[in-house]
Amino acid sequence: MEIEKAINEYKGTIEKLAKKNNVDYEIMLENWRTKYSEFDKITDKYGFNDVTSDYLTGDKEPFIALTVNGSILIVSEPDSECIRRVRYQSIKIRTDESANVPEIFNGVLSNDVSLKKTVNFENVMETSPIIMIKKSDTFNWDEFEDVADELTLVFTKRFEKIDNDTIIKNLE
Secondary structure (H helix, E strand, O other), X not given: OOHHHHHHHOHHHHHHHHHHOOXXXXXXXHHHHHHHHHHHHHHHHOOOOEEXXXXXXXXXXXXXXEEOOOOEEEEOOOOOOOOEEEEEEOOOOXXXXXXXXXXXXXXXXXXXXXXXXXXXXXXXXXXXXXXXXXXXXXXXXXXXXHHHHHHHHHHHHHHHHHHHHHHHHHHO
């Protein structure tokens, strides 16, 4: 989904996110737009080049997804029992963040992953709606931990800088 189309599609959600976190809408929009763009650039560098609107539960490639709230899912290909390794990186500015959502877990997709829909992992978690999905066939299960560790670090550093440059700077 192109960024301007995504902004139009999720304007109401972005407004609610801004209000919930006591942030001016224009500031939240700048933060959201920058994270969306950086997510695309970072994932391209790591071989997640295949943008898709749907990822089926039976698909075998690893995927990465960005939620409308700015959280990131890094998901491995399934093993022989359809279990996937998952890294969930939550947005850092949320004031309503649940302590019950694990950052690292093994899970089975409960549903296909599609734009505008939530992602469910059986008995573990449900995300906010997805705004971008990218697949990769350049690495396998054995490489997942190293790639997920590195991506998590890169996203954390970059998204914290974006938060500091937009939200935190404007709240001070």
